[in-house]
Amino acid sequence: MLPIDLRGKRALVAGVADDNGFGWAIAKCLIEAGATVCVATWPPALNIFLNLLERGKLDASRTLGDGSLLSFEKIYPLDAVYDRLEDAPADVRESKRYKDVGDFSIAGLAVRAREDFGEGSIDILVHSLANGPEVKKPLLETSRAGYLAAVGASAYSLVAMLREFGPLMRAGGSVASLTYLASERAIPGYGGGMSSAKAALESDTRVLAYEAGRKYGIRVNTISAGPYASRAASAIGIIDDMVKYCEGNAPLKERLEAIEVGTATAFLCSPLASAVTGVTLYVDKGIHAMGMAVDPSTVPPIAG
Ligand SMILES: NC(=O)c1ccc[n+]([C@@H]2O[C@H](COP(=O)([O-])OP(=O)(O)OC[C@H]3O[C@@H](n4cnc5c(N)ncnc54)[C@H](O)[C@@H]3O)[C@@H](O)[C@H]2O)c1
Numbered sequence: 001m002l003p004i005d006l007r008g009k010r011a012l013v014a015g016v017a018d019d020n021g022f023g024w025a026i027a028k029c030l031i032e033a034g035a036t037v038c039v040a041t042w043p044p045a046l047n048i049f050l051n052l053l054e055r056g057k058l059d060a061s062r063t064l065g066d067g068s069l070l071s072f073e074k075i076y077p078l079d080a081v082y083d084r085l086e087d088a089p090a091d092v093r094e095s096k097r098y099k100d101v102g103d104f105s106i107a108g109l110a111v112r113a114r115e116d117f118g119e120g121s122i123d124i125l126v127h128s129l130a131n132g133p134e135v136k137k138p139l140l141e142t143s144r145a146g147y148l149a150a151v152g153a154s155a156y157s158l159v160a161m162l163r164e165f166g167p168l169m170r171a172g173g174s175v176a177s178l179t180y181l182a183s184e185r186a187i188p189g190y191g192g193g194m195s196s197a198k199a200a201l202e203s204d205t206r207v208l209a210y211e212a213g214r215k216y217g218i219r220v221n222t223i224s225a226g227p228y229a230s231r232a233a234s235a236i237g238i239i240d241d242m243v244k245y246c247e248g249n250a251p252l253k254e255r256l257e258a259i260e261v262g263t264a265t266a267f268l269c270s271p272l273a274s275a276v277t278g279v280t281l282y283v284d285k286g287i288h289a290m291g292m293a294v295d296p297s298t299v300p301p302i303a304g
Contacts, residue, residue: 004270007034010122011269012113014078014161015129015178017045018052019061021230022178022261023128028061029262031070033270035124038113040078042129043104044097050075074116077101078109080129080157081149106157110164120170124269127161127177130154134192136237147193154197155204162208162220171217174269175208177201178261179222179280181288189238202280209278219277221268226256226284241300248298251286 011030016023016039027037041049052058062069079098082088082105092098103111113122131153134146158177169175182190183198202222209220227233227242236242247253264283267273282288293299 002272004033004266004272006030006124006266006270009035009124010038010073010117011035011124011126012038012040012122012165013126013128014040014080014109015042015127017041017049018231019058020258021128021232022225022228022258023126024061025258025262026126026128026176026265027072027262028064028070029259029266030124030126030269032065033266036073037070038074038076039072040076040109043077043079043101046075046077046101047097074112076109076112077104078106079104080106080161081131081153083107083160106160106164110168113165113168117168119168122165122169123173125161125165125169125173125175126265126269127158127175129157130178130194130197130232132192132194132197135194135235136189136191138191139193139195142192147196150193151197151200154194155200158201159204159208162212166212166216166218169216169218172271172274173216173218174273175212175218175220176265176268177205177222179205179224181224181226181282181284183224185288187242189241190236205280206278213277219273221273221277221279221281223261223264223268224280224282224284224288225261226250226287228256228258228261230258238300241298245293245298245300246285246287248295249287249290249293250284251289254285256283256285 013023013027030037084107085103085105132150134142179198179201182195183202205222212218229239233239261283
């Protein structure tokens, strides 16, 4: 037997606000493999998430293989758009959802983790978040502000997280993020600079793998997941078409489950992948390998 054994390891998964996204599935798989998991949640979603947990609404999803309920070591606030608290405009800092959560910046998250656990206390860092305010607009119609916001929230945030968390991570640690095929193939409807953000994320994965590998002895990889109807993906507006297209045209025709992204991430962050760094790993039922649609009924009308 060659098990994925993460006992004694601590993970921080950024981008968990419900039980329906990749972040949740990844956190659950890391816990199933024995890791202790902290999560970081976007302040506008934090209270709702805490309420759902408290009221037992997520208990079915919290149930682990042995029948126990998963729990997170810590749930931190994080708005990955801000490197430091002072970068957030006063109206954000003073707004209802932000004013009582403390320092929600990336640097603030690292300070809290250092206070709670000390240096060399984190083995696994997962970046499972993205935001593109103009995602529904074609790239041709995307504003400069919208484009830069997409890249800032969805790609630069990984750079800033590694800068802050590198010193907190143990050698042999592993960083994983989530990307999408739109980085390298045109996906009509995935707009607003989000395709550019994913291309940046994949390129940065290679450079950060080199820099953080040499500096901290940690690995950096990204998982290119197939379409899945999470809360964030539903905001794109065409997720059902994307899922249907994959079912009709990918080499493996079963719909992608979030848990499959979770198990692949657990492998990538485990000692079994100790020589794997700088890669984009496709966890997408093989759709990336196709160059032609085979089921014309799954091709949605071309937008624009
Ligand atoms: N669902 C898909 O089809 C798909 C496919 C490939 C890649 N991905 C990627 O997977 C990752 C997770 O997305 P998901 O689809 O599981 O949806 P999700 O809704 O579960 O996760 C996205 C998370 O990002 C958080 N977030 C948004 N803006 C933030 C900010 N400024 N600071 C901190 N957190 C913020 C949201 O609150 C949410 O928890 C994203 O990077 C996404 O692009 C998704």
